[in-house]
Amino acid sequence: MMIFFWIVLFLISLSMLGFIYRLIMGPSIPDRVVALDSLGVALICMIGMISILSESSFFLEIILLIAILAFIGTVAFSKFLEKGEIIQRDNNLS
Amino acid sequence: MPFVYFIFIPMLAAILIPFLYKKVRSIHTGWFVLVVPVVLFGLYTTFVPKLQNGDTYTSSFDWIPSLDISFISYIDGLSLLFSLLITGIGALVVLYSIFYLDKTREQLHNFYVYLLLFMTAMLGVVQSDHLISLYFFWELTSISSFLLIGYWYKRDRSRFGALKSMMITVFGGLMMLGGFILLSIMGDTYSIRELIAQAPELANHKWFIWSLILVLLGAFTKSAQFPFYIWLPDAMEAPTPVSAYLHSATMVKAGLYLVARFTPLYASSEWWIWLVTGTGLLTLFWGSFFALKQTDLKGILAFSTVSQLGLIMSLLGAGAISFHTGVEDNSIFKYAAFAAIFHLVNHATFKGSLFMIAGIVDHETGTRDIRKLGGLMSIMPVTFTIALIGSFSMAGLPPFNGFLSKEMFLSGMLSIQNFDLFAFATWGILFPIIGWIASVFTFVYSLYFVFRTFTGKYKPDLLPKKAHEAPIGMLIPPAILGTLVIAIFFVPNLIGDYLVKPAVMAMQPFLYTSPSEIDIHISAWHGFFEPELLMTLGIIGLGLLLYWTLPKWQPLYTKFPDWLSLNRLYDSLMYFSEVGTNRLSRIYMTGYMRSYLVYMFTGIVILTISTVFIKDAFDVSFAMLAPIRFYELIIVLVLLAGTITILLANSRLTAIIALGAVGYSIALFFVIFNAPDLALTQLVIETVSVALFLLVFYHLPKLNRHENRLKFRLGNALVAFGVGATVTIVALSAHSQKLVPSISSYYEETVYSKAGGGNIVNVILVDYRGFDTLFEIAVLAIASIGIIGMIKLRLTKKKEVNRIEDK
Numbered sequence: 001m002m003i004f005f006w007i008v009l010f011l012i013s014l015s016m017l018g019f020i021y022r023l024i025m026g027p028s029i030p031d032r033v034v035a036l037d038s039l040g041v042a043l044i045c046m047i048g049m050i051s052i053l054s055e056s057s058f059f060l061e062i063i064l065l066i067a068i069l070a071f072i073g074t075v076a077f078s079k080f081l082e083k084g085e086i087i088q089r090d091n092n093l094s
Numbered sequence: 095m096p097f098v099y100f101i102f103i104p105m106l107a108a109i110l111i112p113f114l115y116k117k118v119r120s121i122h123t124g125w126f127v128l129v130v131p132v133v134l135f136g137l138y139t140t141f142v143p144k145l146q147n148g149d150t151y152t153s154s155f156d157w158i159p160s161l162d163i164s165f166i167s168y169i170d171g172l173s174l175l176f177s178l179l180i181t182g183i184g185a186l187v188v189l190y191s192i193f194y195l196d197k198t199r200e201q202l203h204n205f206y207v208y209l210l211l212f213m214t215a216m217l218g219v220v221q222s223d224h225l226i227s228l229y230f231f232w233e234l235t236s237i238s239s240f241l242l243i244g245y246w247y248k249r250d251r252s253r254f255g256a257l258k259s260m261m262i263t264v265f266g267g268l269m270m271l272g273g274f275i276l277l278s279i280m281g282d283t284y285s286i287r288e289l290i291a292q293a294p295e296l297a298n299h300k301w302f303i304w305s306l307i308l309v310l311l312g313a314f315t316k317s318a319q320f321p322f323y324i325w326l327p328d329a330m331e332a333p334t335p336v337s338a339y340l341h342s343a344t345m346v347k348a349g350l351y352l353v354a355r356f357t358p359l360y361a362s363s364e365w366w367i368w369l370v371t372g373t374g375l376l377t378l379f380w381g382s383f384f385a386l387k388q389t390d391l392k393g394i395l396a397f398s399t400v401s402q403l404g405l406i407m408s409l410l411g412a413g414a415i416s417f418h419t420g421v422e423d424n425s426i427f428k429y430a431a432f433a434a435i436f437h438l439v440n441h442a443t444f445k446g447s448l449f450m451i452a453g454i455v456d457h458e459t460g461t462r463d464i465r466k467l468g469g470l471m472s473i474m475p476v477t478f479t480i481a482l483i484g485s486f487s488m489a490g491l492p493p494f495n496g497f498l499s500k501e502m503f504l505s506g507m508l509s510i511q512n513f514d515l516f517a518f519a520t521w522g523i524l525f526p527i528i529g530w531i532a533s534v535f536t537f538v539y540s541l542y543f544v545f546r547t548f549t550g551k552y553k554p555d556l557l558p559k560k561a562h563e564a565p566i567g568m569l570i571p572p573a574i575l576g577t578l579v580i581a582i583f584f585v586p587n588l589i590g591d592y593l594v595k596p597a598v599m600a601m602q603p604f605l606y607t608s609p610s611e612i613d614i615h616i617s618a619w620h621g622f623f624e625p626e627l628l629m630t631l632g633i634i635g636l637g638l639l640l641y642w643t644l645p646k647w648q649p650l651y652t653k654f655p656d657w658l659s660l661n662r663l664y665d666s667l668m669y670f671s672e673v674g675t676n677r678l679s680r681i682y683m684t685g686y687m688r689s690y691l692v693y694m695f696t697g698i699v700i701l702t703i704s705t706v707f708i709k710d711a712f713d714v715s716f717a718m719l720a721p722i723r724f725y726e727l728i729i730v731l732v733l734l735a736g737t738i739t740i741l742l743a744n745s746r747l748t749a750i751i752a753l754g755a756v757g758y759s760i761a762l763f764f765v766i767f768n769a770p771d772l773a774l775t776q777l778v779i780e781t782v783s784v785a786l787f788l789l790v791f792y793h794l795p796k797l798n799r800h801e802n803r804l805k806f807r808l809g810n811a812l813v814a815f816g817v818g819a820t821v822t823i824v825a826l827s828a829h830s831q832k833l834v835p836s837i838s839s840y841y842e843e844t845v846y847s848k849a850g851g852g853n854i855v856n857v858i859l860v861d862y863r864g865f866d867t868l869f870e871i872a873v874l875a876i877a878s879i880g881i882i883g884m885i886k887l888r889l890t891k892k893k894e895v896n897r898i899e900d901k
Contacts, residue, residue, distance in 0.1 A: 009725060010724075016732065024735065032747075039758065056768075065774055066777060087789075
């Protein structure tokens with residue numbers, strides 16, 4: 001059974017390498033952002049595998065955190081690419 | 095009252111002077127000051143009979159007892175002689191200054207405070223038996239002299255002269271301090287008497303010569319010896335009473351005092367004899383030769399002071415020869431020491447009076463330029479008489495005291511060639527010749543000084559003021575000195591027995607047990623056909639010839655190239671030290687952060703690597719390393735790829751994204767090395783900082799937004815490689831050799847039993863080592879407050895400009 005998890009881990013690592021390739025070579029910025037987002041998802045999987053392999057439950061919070069952060073990060077990048085800034089100034093206040 | 099407190103009386107009086115000056119405006123402040131030197135002179139006179147048996151007196155009070163530093167006043171013949179000179183001439187100078195300085199126009203409180211401060215300093219120098227307190231007073235003379243020279247601080251020349259004398263004398267003073275420290279280490283005592291007592295052992299010490307040269311540097315700079323004499327002519331910008339007091343009678347003799355005081359300690363060395371005699375003779379010749387170039391009365395006197403100081407210095411050196419046994423008849427060298435002290439007294443009398451004369455001429459005619467003066471003999475008869483006495487004494491003519499000491503000088507120099515140690519037998523013949531030529535020039539400039547000023551044609555149209563005789567009060571001090579000049583000639587043995595012999599006794603303590611044993615009798619008459627008489631006749635003859643032909647050859651002085659002069663050397667030294675250091679710091683202070691970073695990183699690499707190799711700390715063993723797992727390898731590859739992307743990125747955005755990837759892979763490392771808390775924090779922080787980078791990225795100014803690829807620089811690459819290699823080497827070496835086991839097992843055992851927690855990282859953070867956490871919270875608080883400050887606090891541009899200008 002453990003062999004299976006090891007193989008999964010190996011495959012996830014390979015997919016991470018692919019994402020990294022896209023991150024570096026990506027012809028446009030959105031390519032890279034998507035690659036980074038996918039990297040986050042791959043990271044979640046990887047940490048899950050490692051938790052199983054090391055038989056500990058301490059890393060489950062990290063999985064949740066990465067999920068949130070990957071989402072926030074991707075949204076922030078997207079907003080930056082679209083509007084040019086992340087936090088828009090409230091016009092009524094200024 | 096112990097007499098060590100006498101030294102501080104002028105300083106205490108100096109505190110009162112400004113109050114007196116403010117409260118009592120109707121009386122000239124100088125009258126109050128006059129009391130101090132007169133009383134002190136009286137007090138010191140009481141010591142004169144006491145010293146006749148060779149007794150000495152000490153009195154002290156502790157300053158820093160734990161460091162063995164105290165003020166010790168030691169009175170023997172030498173220090174008493176100087177103390178009498180300081181207080182006696184001090185009294186005359188104060189009297190003179192009352193009439194010289196106007197009480198309505200001058201800032202008298204400044205003047206007398208500085209003068210009294212100087213008096214304390216000078217008394218301290220000559221009476222101190224303790225090396226450190228001697229140095230303390232020595233620097234006090236430099237500082238008070240600096241203040242006095244710059245008394246008219248609104249004049250450029252005054253400030254220049256003050257600064258120059260300060261630079262040179264303080265240089266010498268610091269050298270002397272070095273010599274003193276060496277001496278105190280060698281002899282393990284600060285007391286000069288105790289050092290002299292162990293002189294034979296010290297002579298073999300390896301630092302003996304060094305301390306000798308350093309102490310001599312101090313003495314030569316203070317006493318204006320070659321080549322350090324250049325500050326003295328520029329110090330003539332001081333008020334004339336100051337020139338008369340400091341630059342003829344007292345301060346410039348501090349160096350002579352030092353040489354005389356240390357003669358018993360150093361005289362066994364040939365260095366001492368050669369340096370002191372040689373420098374003195376060179377200074378004597380140089381000063382007398384260039385005195386004729388001067389057209390300013392005080393300039394002539396300054397060079398003549400330099401030259402006479404050189405004469406005394408060379409006699410002190412010749413007197414040191416008497417310490418050497420094996421010389422057939424060394425009584426003549428005892429005679430040289432006697433002559434040195436005797437001439438020191440004589441010089442103080444006639445030079446003091448001459449300076450006062452120059453001041454009177456300046457005061458009553460408005461100029462000191464010798465080319466504008468002339469024919470004052472009938473207008474200022476009293477002044478002329480005193481000037482004539484002083485000048486003839488300086489020239490060495492009978493019946494004035496200068497004649498006696500000049501004869502003694504010639505006999506001293508003549509006998510040097512009989513001394514066949516240290517190659518004096520071969521070179522000794524030069525000494526009387528140079529001394530004789532210098533005496534001829536001395537004779538000529540003495541005549542030049544007095545006759546160009548007082549005889550010839552009166553030129554009223556050239557003078558700023560109508561010339562008239564000085565007030566009687568101004569004439570009294572030089573008249574007293576002039577009387578002394580003649581009195582000493584007729585009764586030289588009175589002053590010889592009571593003052594000079596105890597002083598010689600202090601200089602040559604090994605040779606006598608009491609001053610009465612010194613069997614020297616001053617006589618004006620050596621007998622017919624003695625070489626001294628012939629030499630004096632020669633001086634007068636050649637001197638008169640040179641003086642008559644002076645207009646023919648004096649223009650030759652202007653032919654000497656100016657760039658060869660020592661003043662030019664000093665000026666360019668100051669200029670180059672200023673401009674040169676400026677240039678030097680401009681070379682490395684580029685103002686670019688990148689240069690400083692290169693310096694810092696290079697320094698780190700060189701220091702660390704060389705330390706590792708010198709201490710032989712480079713040691714790599716793989717015994718303690720854990721096996722590498724393949725997914726670790728993959729994360730390392732990801733990390734490397736991210737890092738290289740940052741370096742080679744085409745755009746900033748790529749670099750920021752790659753940096754995020756690096757941060758996340760580090761979080762992954764934390765995961766696989768079992769650090770969940772670190773991984774959590776790292777992920778959040780990395781996300782926030784990437785967001786911040788994007789924020790900053792957007793606000794970068796357009797002009798600086800070079801989207802070009804980073805330029806490759808070989809130097810930077812080398813430095814970066816060096817730093818990386820260094821850190822790797824250090825980390826490997828540190829990991830390979832662990833001295834002590836980790837203390838973490840204690841935490842593991844007590845995390846629940848003592849701290850009541852399960853998460854060991856959190857318990858360490860808030861319980862075992864909560865202090866660090868507290869201050870990291872403080873760091874975060876400061877950072878956020880700082881950011882708010884930088885964003886919110888906008889000073890208007892105008893205010894910023896003002897602030898820059900204010901700086």
